[in-house]
Amino acid sequence: MPKPASPRxxxxxxxxxxxxxxxxxxxxxxxxxxxxARALRALAETSGISARDFDGFCLxxxxxxxxxxxxxxxxxxxxxxxxxxxxxxxxxxIAALRRAARAVQARDCDVVACVGGDxxxxxxxxxxxxxxxxFSQDAVYPYGAGGANASFALIAxxxxxxxxxxxxxxxxxxxxxxANALRNPNALMKTPLTLEQYMAARPIADPIHLYDCxxxxxxxxxxxxxxxxxxxxxxxxxxxxxxxxxRHNARLDDVVQNxxxxxADIDDLYAMAGVGPDxxxxxxxxxxxxxxxxxQLEDLGFCRKGEGAAFVQQHDxxxxxxxxxxxxxxxxxxxxxxxxxxxxGVTEAVRQVLGTxxxxxxxxxxxxxxxxxxxxxxxxxxxxxxxILAGES
Numbered sequence: 063m064p065k066p067a068s069p070r071x072x073x074x075x076x077x078x079x080x081x082x083x084x085x086x087x088x089x090x091x092x093x094x095x096x097x098x099a100r101a102l103r104a105l106a107e108t109s110g111i112s113a114r115d116f117d118g119f120c121l122x123x124x125x126x127x128x129x130x131x132x133x134x135x136x137x138x139x140x141x142x143x144x145x146x147x148x149x150x151x152x153x154x155x156i157a158a159l160r161r162a163a164r165a166v167q168a169r170d171c172d173v174v175a176c177v178g179g180d181x182x183x184x185x186x187x188x189x190x191x192x193x194x195x196x197f198s199q200d201a202v203y204p205y206g207a208g209g210a211n212a213s214f215a216l217i218a219x220x221x222x223x224x225x226x227x228x229x230x231x232x233x234x235x236x237x238x239x240x241a242n243a244l245r246n247p248n249a250l251m252k253t254p255l256t257l258e259q260y261m262a263a264r265p266i267a268d269p270i271h272l273y274d275c276x277x278x279x280x281x282x283x284x285x286x287x288x289x290x291x292x293x294x295x296x297x298x299x300x301x302x303x304x305x306x307x308x309r310h311n312a313r314l315d316d317v318v319q320n321x322x323x324x325x326a327d328i329d330d331l332y333a334m335a336g337v338g339p340d341x342x343x344x345x346x347x348x349x350x351x352x353x354x355x356x357x358q359l360e361d362l363g364f365c366r367k368g369e370g371a372a373f374v375q376q377h378d379x380x381x382x383x384x385x386x387x388x389x390x391x392x393x394x395x396x397x398x399x400x401x402x403x404x405x406x407g408v409t410e411a412v413r414q415v416l417g418t419x420x421x422x423x424x425x426x427x428x429x430x431x432x433x434x435x436x437x438x439x440x441x442x443x444x445x446x447x448x449x450i451l452a453g454e455s
Contacts (some may be wrong), residue, residue: 070305070334076163077293077300078451079286080109081409085248086281086397090181094126094400098179099138101282105175109286109298118144118174118287120162122154122401125180144171151436152348153308154178154404155283156447160306162287172292179282180400210350211275213438215267218353220318222269224368229269231371232352233260235387236273236394238379239349243391245381245421250279251395273394274351281399283409301412301451304429305335308447319442322354322435324361328448332363335450339363342450343427344386344414346407348435349393354443358433362448386424389414407432408449415453428453 082104084097098121106113119142121131129137131147144165148154155178162174221227237257243249255273263272286298293300307330309323324331332338339362347358356370364385365373377385390396390410393403411432413419419427433448 283405
């Protein structure tokens with residue numbers, strides 16, 4: 063029999079601070095390095111801490127190659143004593159904050175800059191799809207499957223058939239997020255979206271239609287991780303990490319993905335945080351497609367498996383609604399700036415619990431959850447994670 067898991071060590075004394083967003087552009091002639099450098103400069107300006115005093119650096123990017131995080135230290139003039147490069151797609155930000163938090167907790171470093179950023183040239187997205195993984199190179203792209211749309215169509219159709227989910231149910235998620243995006247000055251989507259428009263949109267890969275898909279763009283998101291005393295000495299407000307989980311290659315018994323890795327550790331997440339799903343003032347899920355949002359709502363404990371459709375029918379997912387969700391508009395309406403998409407929910411969650419989200423602020427928000435999901439191969443995404451954040455004590 064496997065031994066029971068050891069109790070998780072809390073993230074006491076660690077905060078996430080200075081969330082920054084570099085406004086997105088649909089296409090950019092600049093390199094990923096340029097976008098990442100802008101994020102780093104914004105971290106310094108927002109926090110008042112010189113970039114020369116960042117002694118930790120964590121990077122996620124699809125388009126920074128052939129460089130990795132080590133190359134960026136020289137490009138950007140950083141000299142750090144802790145370094146990580148996390149290529150986990152939509153799970154990157156959760157993994158980054160977890161590793162950075164443990165590093166500063168152990169005093170391996172004091173201030174870690176965590177950055178997700180990518181460019182989007184006219185043809186860069188196609189090249190990314192071609193070279194996304196060995197699986198893509200050998201078994202998907204050569205046979206005409208063009209990447210994420212086809213893979214998520216398989217997952218979505220299987221999920222819809224198994225649990226009786228209709229396109230209208232998924233549309234409620236996309237429509238609510240568009241309403242939220244209209245209050246976000248950085249969102250690329252600036253026009254309202256109705257459920258009728260969602261239903262009438264052209265098909266991309268059945269059952270995926272136009273408004274189920276994120277818009278690739280260029281941009282960057284970032285935050286700092288440090289100890290509470292470091293933030294206090296710099297006069298910076300930070301969000302506390304109540305609990306966090308991460309899991310890779312979970313639920314091997316799903317022939318086609320019905321669950322994410324969250325289900326393996328969700329009890330640990332809420333036990334560590336000392337609060338349950340009913341205490342969340344908002345939720346930021348990773349939303350490359352609405353079906354993955356619904357999967358997360360179930361696997362994160364907001365409803366039981368198979369009840370996601372009923373949940374979105376019964377709740378208002380807008381900022382002022384009964385279940386504020388993806389308050390920035392999420393990737394579906396703000397845009398997906400490559401690996402920065404993994405960071406979007408975390409930076410928005412930090413702003414929410416600190417009360418600095420401006421026009422997208424949920425009134426009275428103090429505790430919230432952000433989740434991540436990434437690294438699709440063909441029939442599933444391999445990486446997932448979640449974090450529960452709270453405002454200053």
